[in-house]
Amino acid sequence: MESLAITPITKWHREHGAKMAPFAGFDMPVQYKGIIIEHKHTRSKAGIFDICHMGEFKLAGPGAMNALNTVVSHDLTTLGPGKCRYGFLLNASGGIIDDLIIYCLAEDEYMLVVNGACRDKDFSQIKANLLGGLSFTDISDETGKIDVQGPESLDVINALTGRKWNELKYFNFEATDCLGFPMLISRTGYTGELGYELYLPADKALAVWEKLAADTRVEPVGLGARDTLRLEIGYPLYGQDLDDEHTPVEAGAGFFLKKETDYIGRAGLGTVRQMLVPLAIEGRRTARHYDEVFLPSGEKTGVVTSGSFAPSLGHCVALAYVRAEDAEKDLFVIKTARVELEAKRTGLPFYKDGTARMKV
Numbered sequence: 001m002e003s004l005a006i007t008p009i010t011k012w013h014r015e016h017g018a019k020m021a022p023f024a025g026f027d028m029p030v031q032y033k034g035i036i037i038e039h040k041h042t043r044s045k046a047g048i049f050d051i052c053h054m055g056e057f058k059l060a061g062p063g064a065m066n067a068l069n070t071v072v073s074h075d076l077t078t079l080g081p082g083k084c085r086y087g088f089l090l091n092a093s094g095g096i097i098d099d100l101i102i103y104c105l106a107e108d109e110y111m112l113v114v115n116g117a118c119r120d121k122d123f124s125q126i127k128a129n130l131l132g133g134l135s136f137t138d139i140s141d142e143t144g145k146i147d148v149q150g151p152e153s154l155d156v157i158n159a160l161t162g163r164k165w166n167e168l169k170y171f172n173f174e175a176t177d178c179l180g181f182p183m184l185i186s187r188t189g190y191t192g193e194l195g196y197e198l199y200l201p202a203d204k205a206l207a208v209w210e211k212l213a214a215d216t217r218v219e220p221v222g223l224g225a226r227d228t229l230r231l232e233i234g235y236p237l238y239g240q241d242l243d244d245e246h247t248p249v250e251a252g253a254g255f256f257l258k259k260e261t262d263y264i265g266r267a268g269l270g271t272v273r274q275m276l277v278p279l280a281i282e283g284r285r286t287a288r289h290y291d292e293v294f295l296p297s298g299e300k301t302g303v304v305t306s307g308s309f310a311p312s313l314g315h316c317v318a319l320a321y322v323r324a325e326d327a328e329k330d331l332f333v334i335k336t337a338r339v340e341l342e343a344k345r346t347g348l349p350f351y352k353d354g355t356a357r358m359k360v
Helices: 011-015 036-045 064-069 118-126 154-160 202-213 223-233
Strands: 019-025 026-033 046-050 055-060 084-089 098-105 109-114 135-138 145-149 173-176 183-186 195-201 219-222 274-281 292-294 300-310 315-323 333-336 340-345
Touching: 011 019, 011 026, 011 202, 026 223, 026 315, 036 046, 036 219, 036 223, 046 098, 046 154, 046 202, 055 064, 055 118, 084 118, 084 274, 098 118, 109 118, 109 145, 109 219, 118 135, 118 154, 195 202, 202 219, 223 300, 223 315, 274 300, 274 333, 300 333, 315 333
Parallel strands: 046 219
Antiparallel strands: 019 026, 046 145, 055 109, 055 135, 084 098, 098 109, 145 195, 173 183, 183 195, 274 315, 274 340, 292 300, 292 333, 300 315, 333 340
16 A cells, blocks of 8 residues: 655544545545534634645746746736735646645745645646746645634634734735744635635644644544535535646636736637536435536536535535536536436535635
């Protein structure tokens, strides 16, 4: 069996009864007290997530902005220090190599946060297309990442650091050494709730995790609830809803593509063969990844990419790629291993009461 990588917090997860499973090459916690319990706690109070498996790169040097701007879909000309932006790394035909967030640390200095399973290919792709003379380094192994998410996450972060972060706006961040070591606190997340992502030295991650876990408002949350939380908001998962065979336009993320200057893959964005559509399913029976999608007439039109019971809604939801010409139709049939499920096209987010953008 292939050996799995561990995070600085893996031992803690096992000591506290987490159910573990392989994810992105890491030994990761799936759940502690239960997926629904952890999901609802995050929606109502605050959950902490071990995200140390993610990849982080640092790019710096004169001309870094102009060089990176030709490689990614993000418009870096409008991204100032202290701000971050979501976007895509594309192949030549517009397919998604990865989705990532870019942090502007200073003029011509950036941190790129990528999916853990894509770390190596992302680094190679970006490096191969950068001009010489720039410093481009993989800082993943030395970087820890803990997410604090939920309506009470601000109070939790304030208590942890001994200072108030109320002025930090959505998709803004600040570097601090308030705990005695460098840390970046970003108002971002993957749950749809008010939340903060902490980037800190890997050797400090366990101590910070333990302090957070000791807060009575906080529960540790595994990958199971992380998935149901993100799906309720309609956030895509790379490797399921996003891949190198589909463009951001096909994935329903064309509104992120505001840059008018050229970048790798831009020329392929006009080809639309399939569209990712949100589907609602009554009851608790759910569709799963790879379940086939049909029209009521019996004609196959696509495949489910993500599906789950949505604890905040009381029924199941799914994302599915269907033929572009069928994307505006209202009714579909999903054939699971046991039953056929009627699915209705709906809008995103499925769950509309998230606090991510709330004024604090």
